[in-house]
Amino acid sequence: MFRKLHDPGPSAVTILIDGHPVAAEVGESVAAVLLRQAEGWNRTTPVSQSPRAPYCMMGVCFECLVEVDGQGSVQGCLTPVRDGMRITRQQGRRSLSA
Amino acid sequence: MRPDIIVIGGGTVGAAIAYGLAKRREKVLLLDGDDGDFRAAQANFGLVWLQGKGPGMPAYQGLTRRSIDLWRGFCDELEASEQTNLVYEQNGGLAFCFGEDGFEKRRLDLMRLHNQRGEGEPDWEMLDRAALQKLMPRAGLGPDVSGASYGRRDGHVNPLRLLAALHGALLRHGGSIRHKARVERIDAAGSEFRLHFAGETLVAPRIVIAAGLGSPALASQVGLDVPVRPERGQVLVTERLAPFLPLPASGLRQTGEGTVMIGATKDNSGFDVSATADAAAGLSRKTVRIVPALADVRLVRQWAGLRIMTPDSYPIYAQSLTRPGAFVALCHSGVTLAAFHSEVLASAIAAGALPDSLSPFHQSRFDVPQAA
Numbered sequence: 001m002f003r004k005l006h007d008p009g010p011s012a013v014t015i016l017i018d019g020h021p022v023a024a025e026v027g028e029s030v031a032a033v034l035l036r037q038a039e040g041w042n043r044t045t046p047v048s049q050s051p052r053a054p055y056c057m058m059g060v061c062f063e064c065l066v067e068v069d070g071q072g073s074v075q076g077c078l079t080p081v082r083d084g085m086r087i088t089r090q091q092g093r094r095s096l097s098a
Numbered sequence: 099m100r101p102d103i104i105v106i107g108g109g110t111v112g113a114a115i116a117y118g119l120a121k122r123r124e125k126v127l128l129l130d131g132d133d134g135d136f137r138a139a140q141a142n143f144g145l146v147w148l149q150g151k152g153p154g155m156p157a158y159q160g161l162t163r164r165s166i167d168l169w170r171g172f173c174d175e176l177e178a179s180e181q182t183n184l185v186y187e188q189n190g191g192l193a194f195c196f197g198e199d200g201f202e203k204r205r206l207d208l209m210r211l212h213n214q215r216g217e218g219e220p221d222w223e224m225l226d227r228a229a230l231q232k233l234m235p236r237a238g239l240g241p242d243v244s245g246a247s248y249g250r251r252d253g254h255v256n257p258l259r260l261l262a263a264l265h266g267a268l269l270r271h272g273g274s275i276r277h278k279a280r281v282e283r284i285d286a287a288g289s290e291f292r293l294h295f296a297g298e299t300l301v302a303p304r305i306v307i308a309a310g311l312g313s314p315a316l317a318s319q320v321g322l323d324v325p326v327r328p329e330r331g332q333v334l335v336t337e338r339l340a341p342f343l344p345l346p347a348s349g350l351r352q353t354g355e356g357t358v359m360i361g362a363t364k365d366n367s368g369f370d371v372s373a374t375a376d377a378a379a380g381l382s383r384k385t386v387r388i389v390p391a392l393a394d395v396r397l398v399r400q401w402a403g404l405r406i407m408t409p410d411s412y413p414i415y416a417q418s419l420t421r422p423g424a425f426v427a428l429c430h431s432g433v434t435l436a437a438f439h440s441e442v443l444a445s446a447i448a449a450g451a452l453p454d455s456l457s458p459f460h461q462s463r464f465d466v467p468q469a470a
Binding site: 097 | 337338395
Protein backbone atom coordinates (compact mmCIF):
# COMPACT_ATOMS: atom_id res chain seq x y z
CA MET A 1 0.00 0.00 0.00
CA PHE A 2 2.83 2.41 0.90
CA ARG A 3 6.13 2.77 -0.92
CA LYS A 4 9.17 4.96 -0.52
CA LEU A 5 9.37 7.87 -3.00
CA HIS A 6 13.13 8.11 -3.24
CA ASP A 7 16.18 5.93 -2.95
CA PRO A 8 17.93 6.62 0.36
CA GLY A 9 21.35 6.25 -1.28
CA PRO A 10 24.25 6.43 1.17
CA SER A 11 21.98 6.97 4.21
CA ALA A 12 20.44 3.51 3.77
CA VAL A 13 20.61 1.14 6.74
CA THR A 14 19.44 -2.43 7.23
CA ILE A 15 17.10 -3.45 10.00
CA LEU A 16 15.65 -6.88 10.76
CA ILE A 17 11.88 -7.37 10.89
CA ASP A 18 11.05 -10.76 12.36
CA GLY A 19 14.53 -11.82 11.28
CA HIS A 20 14.26 -10.62 7.66
CA PRO A 21 16.61 -7.84 6.49
CA VAL A 22 14.78 -4.71 5.30
CA ALA A 23 16.24 -1.50 3.87
CA ALA A 24 15.45 1.73 5.68
CA GLU A 25 16.72 5.28 5.80
CA VAL A 26 18.27 7.13 8.72
CA GLY A 27 15.62 9.50 10.12
CA GLU A 28 12.70 7.18 9.39
CA SER A 29 10.58 5.78 12.19
CA VAL A 30 10.14 2.06 12.81
CA ALA A 31 6.41 2.50 12.16
CA ALA A 32 7.02 4.06 8.72
CA VAL A 33 9.17 1.10 7.69
CA LEU A 34 6.57 -1.38 8.98
CA LEU A 35 3.79 0.35 7.03
CA ARG A 36 5.45 -0.24 3.67
CA GLN A 37 5.95 -3.96 4.23
CA ALA A 38 3.72 -6.43 2.38
CA GLU A 39 2.36 -7.37 5.79
CA GLY A 40 1.61 -3.95 7.24
CA TRP A 41 0.63 -5.05 10.71
CA ASN A 42 2.92 -4.72 13.71
CA ARG A 43 1.13 -6.49 16.55
CA THR A 44 -1.92 -8.48 17.56
CA THR A 45 -4.03 -7.24 20.47
CA PRO A 46 -3.82 -8.79 23.95
CA VAL A 47 -7.57 -9.40 24.14
CA SER A 48 -8.89 -10.52 20.73
CA GLN A 49 -5.58 -11.19 18.96
CA SER A 50 -6.72 -9.02 16.03
CA PRO A 51 -3.88 -7.54 13.93
CA ARG A 52 -3.07 -3.83 14.28
CA ALA A 53 -1.05 -1.37 12.21
CA PRO A 54 0.44 2.03 13.03
CA TYR A 55 -2.31 4.65 13.08
CA CYS A 56 -1.71 8.13 14.50
CA MET A 57 2.04 8.25 13.79
CA MET A 58 2.49 10.85 16.52
CA GLY A 59 2.78 8.91 19.78
CA VAL A 60 -0.83 9.10 20.90
CA CYS A 61 -2.71 5.96 19.95
CA PHE A 62 -0.25 3.21 20.97
CA GLU A 63 -1.36 0.99 18.05
CA CYS A 64 2.22 0.72 16.72
CA LEU A 65 3.70 -1.17 19.70
CA VAL A 66 6.48 -3.55 18.68
CA GLU A 67 9.42 -5.30 20.25
CA VAL A 68 12.66 -3.40 19.54
CA ASP A 69 15.99 -5.06 20.38
CA GLY A 70 14.29 -7.26 22.95
CA GLN A 71 12.26 -4.53 24.63
CA GLY A 72 8.51 -5.06 24.33
CA SER A 73 5.74 -2.49 23.79
CA VAL A 74 7.95 0.17 22.20
CA GLN A 75 6.09 2.87 20.24
CA GLY A 76 7.34 2.33 16.67
CA CYS A 77 6.29 5.79 15.49
CA LEU A 78 8.51 7.50 18.06
CA THR A 79 11.52 5.27 17.48
CA PRO A 80 14.01 6.19 14.71
CA VAL A 81 15.62 3.27 12.91
CA ARG A 82 19.24 2.37 13.53
CA ASP A 83 21.46 0.08 11.50
CA GLY A 84 21.08 -3.51 12.69
CA MET A 85 17.97 -2.83 14.78
CA ARG A 86 15.91 -5.97 15.49
CA ILE A 87 12.15 -5.46 15.23
CA THR A 88 9.74 -8.21 16.24
CA ARG A 89 6.01 -8.01 15.59
CA GLN A 90 4.34 -8.37 18.97
CA GLN A 91 1.83 -11.19 19.38
CA GLY A 92 -0.88 -10.74 22.03
CA ARG A 93 0.26 -10.01 25.54
CA ARG A 94 3.96 -9.38 25.72
CA SER A 95 5.97 -11.49 28.11
CA LEU A 96 7.80 -10.11 31.12
CA SER A 97 11.15 -10.80 29.53
CA ALA A 98 10.41 -8.83 26.34
CA MET B 99 -43.30 -0.65 46.98
CA ARG B 100 -42.80 0.32 50.60
CA PRO B 101 -39.46 -1.12 51.67
CA ASP B 102 -38.99 -3.21 54.82
CA ILE B 103 -35.47 -1.90 55.01
CA ILE B 104 -33.39 0.76 53.30
CA VAL B 105 -29.65 0.34 52.88
CA ILE B 106 -27.82 3.65 52.55
CA GLY B 107 -24.68 3.17 50.47
CA GLY B 108 -24.34 1.21 47.22
CA GLY B 109 -20.67 0.26 47.54
CA THR B 110 -19.42 -3.25 48.11
CA VAL B 111 -20.42 -3.22 51.80
CA GLY B 112 -23.94 -1.83 51.33
CA ALA B 113 -24.60 -3.92 48.21
CA ALA B 114 -23.48 -7.15 49.92
CA ILE B 115 -25.77 -6.50 52.87
CA ALA B 116 -28.68 -5.50 50.62
CA TYR B 117 -28.22 -8.63 48.49
CA GLY B 118 -28.14 -10.78 51.63
CA LEU B 119 -31.33 -9.15 52.93
CA ALA B 120 -33.10 -9.60 49.60
CA LYS B 121 -32.18 -13.30 49.59
CA ARG B 122 -33.92 -13.50 52.97
CA ARG B 123 -37.10 -12.15 51.39
CA GLU B 124 -36.86 -8.66 52.83
CA LYS B 125 -38.15 -5.87 50.61
CA VAL B 126 -34.91 -3.95 50.22
CA LEU B 127 -34.20 -0.54 48.72
CA LEU B 128 -30.56 0.33 48.14
CA LEU B 129 -29.76 4.03 47.93
CA ASP B 130 -26.57 4.68 45.99
CA GLY B 131 -24.79 8.04 46.01
CA ASP B 132 -23.62 9.90 42.96
CA ASP B 133 -20.49 9.87 40.84
CA GLY B 134 -18.92 12.69 42.83
CA ASP B 135 -18.79 10.49 45.93
CA PHE B 136 -15.56 8.84 47.01
CA ARG B 137 -16.55 5.26 46.16
CA ALA B 138 -13.81 3.17 47.74
CA ALA B 139 -15.44 0.15 46.06
CA GLN B 140 -14.24 1.40 42.69
CA ALA B 141 -10.62 1.93 43.75
CA ASN B 142 -10.20 -1.47 45.37
CA PHE B 143 -7.19 -3.75 44.85
CA GLY B 144 -9.19 -6.99 44.81
CA LEU B 145 -7.54 -9.22 47.38
CA VAL B 146 -9.62 -11.72 49.37
CA TRP B 147 -7.06 -11.93 52.10
CA LEU B 148 -6.39 -13.56 55.44
CA GLN B 149 -2.66 -13.77 56.22
CA GLY B 150 -1.34 -11.10 58.54
CA LYS B 151 -4.75 -9.67 59.44
CA GLY B 152 -5.95 -8.85 62.94
CA PRO B 153 -2.94 -8.33 65.21
CA GLY B 154 -4.22 -7.71 68.74
CA MET B 155 -7.83 -8.30 67.65
CA PRO B 156 -8.51 -12.06 67.48
CA ALA B 157 -12.19 -11.36 66.77
CA TYR B 158 -11.20 -9.69 63.50
CA GLN B 159 -9.04 -12.65 62.51
CA GLY B 160 -12.07 -14.83 63.28
CA LEU B 161 -14.38 -12.61 61.22
CA THR B 162 -12.01 -12.72 58.26
CA ARG B 163 -11.69 -16.51 58.51
CA ARG B 164 -15.44 -16.87 58.61
CA SER B 165 -15.87 -14.75 55.51
CA ILE B 166 -13.21 -16.68 53.61
CA ASP B 167 -14.93 -19.94 54.61
CA LEU B 168 -18.05 -18.59 52.94
CA TRP B 169 -16.42 -16.93 49.93
CA ARG B 170 -16.41 -19.83 47.45
CA GLY B 171 -20.10 -20.58 47.92
CA PHE B 172 -20.96 -16.88 47.89
CA CYS B 173 -19.03 -16.45 44.64
CA ASP B 174 -20.56 -19.53 42.97
CA GLU B 175 -24.06 -18.31 43.80
CA LEU B 176 -23.41 -14.81 42.44
CA GLU B 177 -21.81 -16.14 39.27
CA ALA B 178 -24.73 -18.51 38.64
CA SER B 179 -27.27 -15.75 39.29
CA GLU B 180 -25.56 -13.14 37.12
CA GLN B 181 -23.94 -15.39 34.49
CA THR B 182 -20.65 -13.69 35.11
CA ASN B 183 -17.10 -14.65 35.98
CA LEU B 184 -15.77 -12.87 39.05
CA VAL B 185 -12.28 -14.32 38.38
CA TYR B 186 -12.09 -15.48 41.99
CA GLU B 187 -9.03 -17.61 42.67
CA GLN B 188 -8.18 -19.06 46.04
CA ASN B 189 -4.91 -20.84 45.43
CA GLY B 190 -3.05 -19.05 48.20
CA GLY B 191 -1.19 -15.77 48.37
CA LEU B 192 2.26 -14.41 49.07
CA ALA B 193 3.85 -11.66 51.12
CA PHE B 194 7.41 -11.05 49.93
CA CYS B 195 10.23 -10.60 52.45
CA PHE B 196 13.49 -8.68 52.05
CA GLY B 197 16.63 -9.80 53.84
CA GLU B 198 16.99 -12.37 56.59
CA ASP B 199 15.65 -9.90 59.15
CA GLY B 200 12.53 -9.27 57.10
CA PHE B 201 11.96 -13.00 56.69
CA GLU B 202 12.29 -13.65 60.42
CA LYS B 203 10.09 -10.70 61.33
CA ARG B 204 7.33 -11.94 59.03
CA ARG B 205 7.53 -15.43 60.53
CA LEU B 206 7.28 -14.03 64.06
CA ASP B 207 4.36 -11.73 63.14
CA LEU B 208 2.41 -14.64 61.70
CA MET B 209 3.29 -16.89 64.63
CA ARG B 210 2.06 -14.21 67.02
CA LEU B 211 -1.24 -14.06 65.11
CA HIS B 212 -1.47 -17.83 65.21
CA ASN B 213 -0.99 -17.81 68.99
CA GLN B 214 -3.60 -15.07 69.39
CA ARG B 215 -6.01 -17.25 67.46
CA GLY B 216 -5.31 -19.97 70.02
CA GLU B 217 -6.59 -22.94 68.02
CA GLY B 218 -6.13 -24.96 64.87
CA GLU B 219 -3.10 -25.60 62.70
CA PRO B 220 -1.27 -22.76 60.96
CA ASP B 221 -2.62 -22.29 57.42
CA TRP B 222 0.52 -20.53 56.25
CA GLU B 223 4.16 -21.39 55.83
CA MET B 224 7.39 -19.57 55.16
CA LEU B 225 8.94 -20.21 51.73
CA ASP B 226 12.66 -19.64 51.37
CA ARG B 227 14.03 -17.92 48.30
CA ALA B 228 14.61 -21.14 46.35
CA ALA B 229 11.10 -22.46 47.03
CA LEU B 230 9.60 -19.09 46.09
CA GLN B 231 11.55 -18.87 42.83
CA LYS B 232 10.40 -22.40 41.96
CA LEU B 233 6.82 -21.30 42.51
CA MET B 234 7.15 -18.37 40.07
CA PRO B 235 9.70 -19.52 37.49
CA ARG B 236 8.78 -16.85 34.92
CA ALA B 237 9.63 -13.93 37.18
CA GLY B 238 13.24 -13.62 38.29
CA LEU B 239 13.40 -12.43 41.89
CA GLY B 240 15.49 -9.42 42.88
CA PRO B 241 18.64 -10.07 44.93
CA ASP B 242 17.14 -8.66 48.16
CA VAL B 243 14.18 -11.07 48.21
CA SER B 244 14.75 -13.60 50.97
CA GLY B 245 11.49 -15.49 50.57
CA ALA B 246 7.81 -15.04 51.29
CA SER B 247 5.08 -16.10 53.60
CA TYR B 248 2.53 -18.24 51.78
CA GLY B 249 -1.05 -18.13 53.06
CA ARG B 250 -2.96 -21.15 51.81
CA ARG B 251 -6.38 -19.52 52.04
CA ASP B 252 -5.60 -16.19 50.41
CA GLY B 253 -6.95 -15.26 47.01
CA HIS B 254 -8.11 -12.49 44.70
CA VAL B 255 -11.13 -11.42 42.69
CA ASN B 256 -12.18 -8.76 40.17
CA PRO B 257 -13.66 -6.18 42.58
CA LEU B 258 -15.57 -4.24 39.90
CA ARG B 259 -17.33 -7.35 38.62
CA LEU B 260 -18.11 -8.26 42.22
CA LEU B 261 -19.81 -4.90 42.76
CA ALA B 262 -21.77 -5.18 39.51
CA ALA B 263 -22.83 -8.76 40.36
CA LEU B 264 -24.05 -7.71 43.81
CA HIS B 265 -26.19 -4.96 42.27
CA GLY B 266 -27.52 -7.36 39.63
CA ALA B 267 -28.28 -10.14 42.11
CA LEU B 268 -30.04 -7.69 44.43
CA LEU B 269 -32.42 -6.72 41.63
CA ARG B 270 -32.94 -10.36 40.66
CA HIS B 271 -34.00 -11.14 44.23
CA GLY B 272 -36.67 -8.44 44.12
CA GLY B 273 -34.71 -5.56 45.63
CA SER B 274 -34.49 -2.09 44.10
CA ILE B 275 -31.70 0.41 43.64
CA ARG B 276 -31.90 4.18 43.37
CA HIS B 277 -28.82 5.88 41.98
CA LYS B 278 -27.89 9.52 42.58
CA ALA B 279 -29.78 9.23 45.85
CA ARG B 280 -27.48 10.74 48.41
CA VAL B 281 -29.31 10.87 51.75
CA GLU B 282 -29.12 14.32 53.32
CA ARG B 283 -31.08 13.88 56.53
CA ILE B 284 -32.77 11.21 58.65
CA ASP B 285 -35.54 12.04 61.08
CA ALA B 286 -38.14 10.15 63.04
CA ALA B 287 -41.51 9.11 61.65
CA GLY B 288 -42.97 7.60 64.81
CA SER B 289 -40.72 4.66 65.52
CA GLU B 290 -39.70 4.57 61.86
CA PHE B 291 -37.13 6.48 59.83
CA ARG B 292 -37.80 9.23 57.30
CA LEU B 293 -34.98 9.72 54.81
CA HIS B 294 -34.62 12.96 52.84
CA PHE B 295 -32.76 12.80 49.54
CA ALA B 296 -32.83 14.74 46.28
CA GLY B 297 -36.03 16.56 47.22
CA GLU B 298 -37.86 13.34 48.14
CA THR B 299 -38.65 11.54 51.35
CA LEU B 300 -39.06 7.84 52.05
CA VAL B 301 -40.08 6.06 55.24
CA ALA B 302 -38.92 2.63 56.37
CA PRO B 303 -39.05 0.73 59.66
CA ARG B 304 -35.36 -0.24 59.48
CA ILE B 305 -32.25 1.27 57.92
CA VAL B 306 -28.65 0.20 57.43
CA ILE B 307 -26.02 2.93 57.13
CA ALA B 308 -23.16 1.65 54.97
CA ALA B 309 -22.22 4.94 53.38
CA GLY B 310 -18.47 4.75 53.94
CA LEU B 311 -16.98 8.13 54.76
CA GLY B 312 -20.43 9.72 54.50
CA SER B 313 -21.67 7.59 57.40
CA PRO B 314 -20.75 9.62 60.51
CA ALA B 315 -22.97 12.54 59.53
CA LEU B 316 -25.94 10.21 58.96
CA ALA B 317 -25.30 7.87 61.89
CA SER B 318 -25.18 10.75 64.38
CA GLN B 319 -28.81 11.52 63.47
CA VAL B 320 -29.91 8.11 64.76
CA GLY B 321 -27.82 7.99 67.94
CA LEU B 322 -24.76 6.27 66.53
CA ASP B 323 -21.38 7.93 67.02
CA VAL B 324 -18.99 6.33 64.52
CA PRO B 325 -15.48 7.74 64.25
CA VAL B 326 -14.03 7.22 60.77
CA ARG B 327 -11.39 9.04 58.78
CA PRO B 328 -10.15 8.75 55.20
CA GLU B 329 -6.86 7.00 54.49
CA ARG B 330 -5.63 7.47 50.95
CA GLY B 331 -4.37 4.44 49.04
CA GLN B 332 -2.78 4.65 45.59
CA VAL B 333 -2.53 1.90 43.01
CA LEU B 334 -0.61 1.51 39.74
CA VAL B 335 -1.58 -0.78 36.88
CA THR B 336 0.58 -2.01 34.01
CA GLU B 337 -0.06 -3.05 30.44
CA ARG B 338 -1.28 -6.61 29.91
CA LEU B 339 1.41 -9.23 30.18
CA ALA B 340 1.57 -12.97 29.57
CA PRO B 341 0.96 -14.77 32.89
CA PHE B 342 4.07 -14.72 35.10
CA LEU B 343 2.75 -14.33 38.65
CA PRO B 344 0.76 -17.49 39.52
CA LEU B 345 -0.36 -16.22 42.94
CA PRO B 346 -1.48 -12.82 44.21
CA ALA B 347 0.78 -11.09 46.69
CA SER B 348 0.05 -8.29 49.09
CA GLY B 349 0.72 -5.27 46.90
CA LEU B 350 1.32 -7.13 43.64
CA ARG B 351 -1.15 -9.20 41.67
CA GLN B 352 -1.65 -10.14 38.04
CA THR B 353 -5.28 -10.00 36.99
CA GLY B 354 -7.04 -12.45 34.72
CA GLU B 355 -6.70 -9.91 31.90
CA GLY B 356 -2.93 -9.86 32.34
CA THR B 357 -2.48 -6.40 33.85
CA VAL B 358 -0.37 -6.15 36.98
CA MET B 359 -1.81 -4.21 39.88
CA ILE B 360 0.72 -2.62 42.19
CA GLY B 361 -0.33 -1.25 45.53
CA ALA B 362 -0.91 0.28 47.80
CA THR B 363 0.17 3.34 49.70
CA LYS B 364 -1.24 4.55 53.00
CA ASP B 365 -1.30 8.24 53.75
CA ASN B 366 -3.49 10.78 55.45
CA SER B 367 -4.36 13.61 53.11
CA GLY B 368 -7.89 14.26 54.25
CA PHE B 369 -10.38 13.96 51.42
CA ASP B 370 -7.78 14.49 48.68
CA VAL B 371 -8.05 11.76 46.03
CA SER B 372 -5.30 12.98 43.73
CA ALA B 373 -2.62 10.55 42.64
CA THR B 374 0.95 11.67 43.33
CA ALA B 375 4.29 11.18 41.58
CA ASP B 376 5.88 10.34 44.95
CA ALA B 377 3.54 7.40 45.38
CA ALA B 378 4.16 6.20 41.82
CA ALA B 379 7.92 6.33 42.39
CA GLY B 380 7.73 4.58 45.77
CA LEU B 381 5.46 1.80 44.50
CA SER B 382 7.63 1.30 41.42
CA ARG B 383 10.83 1.09 43.49
CA LYS B 384 9.30 -1.46 45.85
CA THR B 385 8.02 -3.58 42.97
CA VAL B 386 11.23 -3.56 40.95
CA ARG B 387 13.03 -4.75 44.09
CA ILE B 388 10.80 -7.85 43.98
CA VAL B 389 10.79 -8.49 40.20
CA PRO B 390 13.44 -6.37 38.44
CA ALA B 391 12.12 -7.15 34.93
CA LEU B 392 9.00 -5.13 35.73
CA ALA B 393 11.13 -1.99 35.33
CA ASP B 394 10.72 -2.31 31.54
CA VAL B 395 6.96 -2.70 31.62
CA ARG B 396 4.62 0.16 30.80
CA LEU B 397 2.37 1.63 33.46
CA VAL B 398 -0.99 2.53 31.99
CA ARG B 399 -2.84 4.08 34.92
CA GLN B 400 -2.51 5.28 38.50
CA TRP B 401 -5.39 6.08 40.82
CA ALA B 402 -6.16 6.89 44.42
CA GLY B 403 -9.03 5.90 46.68
CA LEU B 404 -9.96 6.61 50.27
CA ARG B 405 -10.16 3.78 52.78
CA ILE B 406 -12.80 4.00 55.49
CA MET B 407 -10.58 3.89 58.55
CA THR B 408 -11.71 3.56 62.16
CA PRO B 409 -9.33 4.48 65.02
CA ASP B 410 -8.14 0.85 65.38
CA SER B 411 -8.71 0.04 61.67
CA TYR B 412 -11.24 -2.71 62.49
CA PRO B 413 -14.90 -2.66 61.37
CA ILE B 414 -17.83 -1.12 63.15
CA TYR B 415 -21.08 -3.11 63.31
CA ALA B 416 -23.80 -1.81 65.60
CA GLN B 417 -27.48 -1.17 66.12
CA SER B 418 -28.59 2.10 67.69
CA LEU B 419 -29.68 1.84 71.34
CA THR B 420 -31.77 5.01 71.17
CA ARG B 421 -33.25 4.32 67.71
CA PRO B 422 -33.58 0.54 67.37
CA GLY B 423 -33.89 -0.54 63.78
CA ALA B 424 -30.97 1.65 62.68
CA PHE B 425 -27.82 -0.33 61.94
CA VAL B 426 -24.37 0.76 60.83
CA ALA B 427 -21.70 -1.25 58.98
CA LEU B 428 -18.32 0.29 58.20
CA CYS B 429 -15.00 -1.26 57.21
CA HIS B 430 -12.10 -0.99 54.79
CA SER B 431 -12.05 -4.66 53.71
CA GLY B 432 -15.36 -4.78 51.92
CA VAL B 433 -14.22 -7.36 49.37
CA THR B 434 -12.76 -9.91 51.80
CA LEU B 435 -15.72 -9.44 54.12
CA ALA B 436 -18.40 -9.41 51.39
CA ALA B 437 -19.37 -13.04 51.97
CA PHE B 438 -19.71 -12.45 55.70
CA HIS B 439 -21.77 -9.29 55.11
CA SER B 440 -24.20 -10.95 52.76
CA GLU B 441 -24.57 -14.21 54.70
CA VAL B 442 -24.05 -13.61 58.42
CA LEU B 443 -24.50 -9.89 58.94
CA ALA B 444 -27.55 -9.58 56.67
CA SER B 445 -29.13 -12.53 58.43
CA ALA B 446 -28.63 -10.89 61.84
CA ILE B 447 -30.01 -7.56 60.62
CA ALA B 448 -33.04 -9.36 59.17
CA ALA B 449 -33.56 -11.02 62.58
CA GLY B 450 -33.36 -7.59 64.22
CA ALA B 451 -30.35 -8.05 66.50
CA LEU B 452 -26.61 -8.44 66.07
CA PRO B 453 -25.17 -11.55 67.77
CA ASP B 454 -22.84 -11.31 70.79
CA SER B 455 -20.01 -12.53 68.57
CA LEU B 456 -20.07 -9.10 66.90
CA SER B 457 -19.92 -7.13 70.17
CA PRO B 458 -16.12 -6.57 69.82
CA PHE B 459 -17.01 -4.47 66.75
CA HIS B 460 -19.31 -2.03 68.54
CA GLN B 461 -18.03 1.52 68.39
CA SER B 462 -18.27 1.74 72.21
CA ARG B 463 -14.76 0.23 72.20
CA PHE B 464 -13.51 3.72 71.33
CA ASP B 465 -15.18 5.33 74.37
CA VAL B 466 -12.53 4.13 76.83
CA PRO B 467 -10.81 7.23 78.28
CA GLN B 468 -7.21 7.64 77.17
CA ALA B 469 -4.73 6.59 79.88
CA ALA B 470 -3.02 9.56 81.49
